[in-house]
Amino acid sequence: MSHRKYGFITIGWVFLMGMSVWVVFTHAAPPEDLFVLKCPLPFADKTVHHTIDAECSLSGLTESETGDDPDSHLQQNRAKNNLCAPDPAVPITVNLFDHLQGAVEEKEIPFGNQHIPNPEPLPDNRSVLKNLVQTANGISVGEGTNVVFAAFVLRTKVAGKESVNCEFTGKEANDIHIVLAMKPTDNECDSITAEMVPHFRPPSWGKITVQSTLAQLRKHPVRIxxxxxxxxxxxxxHHPEFRVQGDPKRRSLWEIHPVYKIDVCKNKTLAGCKVDKESVWKSFDAWVKNPQ
Structure with missing residues (x-):
């Protein structure tokens, strides 16, 4: 057979029982991604395409199953998937997470466990979450700010299905939660949360949930x-409405989410791992090839 392709059609001669027959073969066009960004991926050099990128949008589920107030729910989903926070990243300390939580409570911005009867509504205007507090250097920080933070990893886990990920199941289609603390022995209620979203997630990042890798990683601060x-x-x-069922243990509802980059310190103390000292940091992608 001789043939030639034109887009998603192949035409050619087929020789059948001594006769030549002109045949047209059609090919299904590859699906366009529903998850569309208006910026370059922050980890573009390491990314791979996942099924969820083609089948689940920035907003996740868009039907009535998102709840009584689908618009605020979808706003939160889109915020979870923001991979476009601009550079440069602002260095922050653990105290900033506390200040941000205090600012939310002072301004009476709604929040609360969504798995209890008559839960608090989600914020219907997320612009109030921007530029809520200032760092010691006078830089405003809030939702949508690109930040960089150093801490120890207490544990990691793959999240269950969520509306933001269109209720897909499995590790490849769900967030990876990273529990961070100032000391490896800290109580989880003193921790901070970071999350890796599944969209275009570098394959090496999934190794952070492997116990043998995690055992080595716990010895070194990470830079998120x-x-x-x-x-x-x-x-x-600390909140009176905290419930073990449905509320992850942590000091603040402010997260680093999505994670854009993760690095591992060559040293084993936070004092020896300043976020702005590049010589002590190694990308997780490189470190995980020989974790020690």
């Missing part, structure tokens, strides 16, 4: 770069 996000679907440990 990504967007500040307010997770209004829960209550933090």
């Amino acid at each position: 770069t990504g967007q500040m996000f307010f997770d209004a679907s829960h209550s933090p440990c």
